[in-house]
Amino acid sequence: RLLPEALARRLDLHWLGECASTNDEAMRLPLPDPGRLAVVGADRQTRGRGRQDRIWQSWPDASLTFSCLFAFPPGTSLEALPLAVGVALARGLQALGVPGVGLKWPNDLLIAGAKVAGVLIEAQSRHAAPTRVVVGIGLNLELPPDFQPASGLPATALAHHLAPLPPREAVLAALLERLDAVRASYLAGRGFVPWRDEWNALDAYAGQEVAVRDGERELVGIDAGVDDTGRLLLDTASGRIACCVGDVSLRPL
Ligand code: ATP
Ligand code: BTN
Numbered sequence: 554r555l556l557p558e559a560l561a562r563r564l565d566l567h568w569l570g571e572c573a574s575t576n577d578e579a580m581r582l583p584l585p586d587p588g589r590l591a592v593v594g595a596d597r598q599t600r601g602r603g604r605q606d607r608i609w610q611s612w613p614d615a616s617l618t619f620s621c622l623f624a625f626p627p628g629t630s631l632e633a634l635p636l637a638v639g640v641a642l643a644r645g646l647q648a649l650g651v652p653g654v655g656l657k658w659p660n661d662l663l664i665a666g667a668k669v670a671g672v673l674i675e676a677q678s679r680h681a682a683p684t685r686v687v688v689g690i691g692l693n694l695e696l697p698p699d700f701q702p703a704s705g706l707p708a709t710a711l712a713h714h715l716a717p718l719p720p721r722e723a724v725l726a727a728l729l730e731r732l733d734a735v736r737a738s739y740l741a742g743r744g745f746v747p748w749r750d751e752w753n754a755l756d757a758y759a760g761q762e763v764a765v766r767d768g769e770r771e772l773v774g775i776d777a778g779v780d781d782t783g784r785l786l787l788d789t790a791s792g793r794i795a796c797c798v799g800d801v802s803l804r805p806l
Contacts (some may be wrong), residue, residue, distance in 0.1 A: 555726040560733055565591045573600040576675055576689040579620035584683055587624065587740070590733050594619035594725070601691055603671055604660070610702075615695040615710070617721055621729075623736045624683040631686060633745035633783025635660045635674050635798065637738070638688055640751045641731035642670060649727050651714050655757030657706070658776075658785045659798045662692075663757050667709035668702070669693055688732065694718060705804075745783050753778040762806045763787070765796050772796065773806065 556564065565585060572578050578593040585591040598618045601609035611618050625631070639656045646654045646662070646669075653665040662670040670692035678684040693710035695718070702708050712718045738747060753759065758776040765772045765787060772794060774787030784795040785803070 555720075555723050557730060560590070560730055563589050563733070564729070565589060567591075567593045569593065569595040571595060571597040571599065574598060574602060574689070575618055575620040576602070576673060576687050579622040579687045579689070580675065580677065580685060582622050584624045584685065585622060590729065590736060591622040592619055592729065593622075598691075603673055609671060609673070609691045610700070611691055612695075612697060615693070615697070617692040617694055617724055618690070619725065620687050620689040621732055621736070623686040623688065623739070625686060625740060626683060627678060627681055629684060629739060629742065630744045631674075631676060631684070631739065633748075633779070633798065634686070634688075634735070634739060635672050636752050636779065636783045637735045637745055637748040638672050638674065638690075638732065640748045640755065641735045642672070642690065642692075642728055643755050644751075645724075645728040645731045646711070648731075649715060649719060649724065651711065653714065654755065656752060656755045657757050658779065658803050659783070661706070663706070664709050664711075664714050666706070666757060668706045669709050669711060690728065692724070692728075694721065694724065746781050749779060749781055749783075752783075758803070758805055763803050764806055765803050767796070776803075 572595045575593045575595050582591050597613045598611050603609045642662050643654045655663040660672045673689040676686045695712045696710040763776050774789035777786040777788050787794045
């Protein structure tokens with residue numbers, strides 16, 4: 554009911570009471586026909602994860618945890634997909650009236666500088682078969698008063714920035730509409746290019762000094778935005794460096 558008619562017709566939504574991780578459930582779904590959007594959500598996730606097996610914490614009734622399964626023809630470029638997904642989520646929150654929405658490279662969604670949501674993308678491709686891409690999203694609707702993540706940015710929740718808090722289904726609908734646009738754009742082979750300017754406009758650290766850690770190496774420079782392939786451009790003392798998305802972390806200085 555909350556979804557635009559055209560999207561509702563294309564959506565296969567599976568809602569579970571409990572599961573370990575909606576990303577695993579989505580990966581197991583039958584492949585959706587091209588043009589359809591398959592989504593698995595759960596009231597309660599017992600083993601939600603972030604990148605590099607970090608833990609994503611969620612609470613029944615206070616968190617929105619779901620994963621979309623996209624099917625792309627073999628060879629479709631997935632370049633910078635996490636960044637395009639970030640733009641879709643940011644636009645979804647803005648459409649609900651949330652102020653101060655920003656993005657942290659490569660995969661975090663912020664409100665007023667604190668982390669409100671994370672994105673975990675996993676892909677599986679077998680020779681000549683469509684590539685399965687699972688886009689998992691965890692968003693804090695509310696937070697227990699004593700919760701703070703062990704490391705990284707402070708956490709925030711939608712309820713701290715939006716009153717009254719819309720029903721969970723309304724938040725999901727606002728996000729799915731824009732995630733489906735990302736799916737269609739990558740399916741059409743347009744990749745990240747159409748999303749780049751919007752990403753840069755939402756970059757929470759644009760023009761600020763940041764540190765990018767890649768394994769043992771840490772690079773410090775001014776965040777100059779992302780290029781057409783989603784690499785973060787850093788203006789350092791020894792010139793401009795492009796950082797690839799990988800097991801790379803950014804922190805503000
Ligand atoms: P990076 O920038 O490298 O992605 P990150 O700290 O954002 O670093 P991720 O793997 O993206 O790391 O996200 C997982 C991290 O998110 C956890 O290590 C934890 O610090 C934090 N976290 C876990 N649950 C929540 C939550 N509900 N809200 C906000 N932050 C959370
Ligand atoms: C991050 O910040 O690193 C990403 C967190 C992603 C969490 C979501 S919750 C739904 C989906 N299932 C998971 O196990 N992870 C993602």
